[in-house]
Amino acid sequence: MSNKVGAPREINTGESRVALTPDSAVQLAKLGYSSIIETGAGVAAGFSDDAYRAxxxxxxxxxxxxxxxxxxxxxxxxxxxSEVAYLSADKTLISFFYPGQNTELLELAKAKGANVIAMDMVPRISRAQKMDALSSMANIAGYRAVIEAGNNFGRFFTGQVTAAGKVPPAKVLVIGAGVAGLAAIGVATSLGAQTYAFDVRPEVAEQIESMGAEFVYLDFANGEGGGQQDGAATGGYAAPSSPEFREKQLAKFRELAPQIDIVITTALIPGRDAPKLWLADMVAAMKPGSVV
Known part of the structure; x- marks a missing residue:
């Protein structure tokens, strides 16, 4: 049985995460695995080589x-x-991989005969919840998006009434209300912003409204009498939209663009590139100082 788990330093610019922490190494040791990291792998995440050695x-x-x-x-x-080149038939790689979007990478790994486990393909079922790295990272991304936007936005999120006059609350639009979107809505509303959210899945309207945000409805009639397309795919993901629905969606966003101060786009479809929903003309229609 394979018994040594190794974490290399991430080589993408700006990536500060590391796949193995000193704590997780301790847990692996209890399961009978030894661990190895590349020197400096944890520094950007706040873990020194000495912390790993300890x-x-x-x-x-x-x-x-x-x-x-x-x-x-x-x-x-x-x-x-360059990293796939290190793989061989006796090795297993566990990482985000996005095989649907990375056909060439998949072929390279296949040619090496290695086992590859794609963390982004873990099914969203309760039995696999502990391995749902996609959701845990999406949650952080949604939270961080609002913090980053706030840092780049020149005004308050919350409305202010001061002796010298009133400041209106920031208007935030969150596109996509999955894990990342709901995290973004939670932070934006807690900071006092007037928050709007859009999703192709009508069943998330209730979740959005329960968090104090307003669900953006489309004037779109489908077979069931309409209001929104049912864009739910299996496993709680969104499915691709029809061309007619997409046109209605874009028209709605064009109508909203001049009023919105901050737009956070989180919409994703599994196994495909993210849909382009906030287009150049919408950005141009936004007020100076707005943030996407």
Missing amino acids: AGVEVAPSAEALWASADVVVKVRPPEP
Whole structure:
């Protein structure tokens, strides 16, 4: 049985996450696995090499040494082609991989004969909840999007009544109300913004409204009498929209663009590139100082 789990340093610019922490190494040790990390792999995430050593983790001097030594390699980002080159038939890679969008990468890994486990393909069922890295990361992304937007927005989120006059609350539009969208709605409403949200799945309207945001309805009649397209796919994901629905959606966004201060786009469809929903003309219609 493979018994050494290794985490290389993430090589994408700006990526500060690491796939193995000192705490998780301790948990792996209890299951009988030893751990190894590449030197400096955890620094951007706040974990020094010494913190790993204290948890019994071996520190490899280079990426080559790490990949050569580990039986199971854990990563956050999909591997770069230069990293796939380190794979072999006796190795297993566990990371985000997005096989639907990364056909060439999949073929490269296949040619190496390695086992690849794509964390983004873990089904959203209760039994697999502990492995739902996609949801846990989406939750952080939604939260962080509002914090980043606030940092770049020149006014208050909440309305203010001061001795010298009133300041209206910021208007925030969240597109897509999955895990990331709901996290964004939660933060925006708690900061006092007037929050609007849109999703192709009518059943999320209740969740949106229960969080204090307003659901954006479309004037779109489908077979059931209308109001919204039922864009729910299996497993709580959104399904692609019909061309007619997309036109209605874009028309609604064009109508909203001049009034909205902050737009947060979170809409995703599994196995495909994210749909383009906030287009150049909408950005142009927004007020100066607005944030996307």
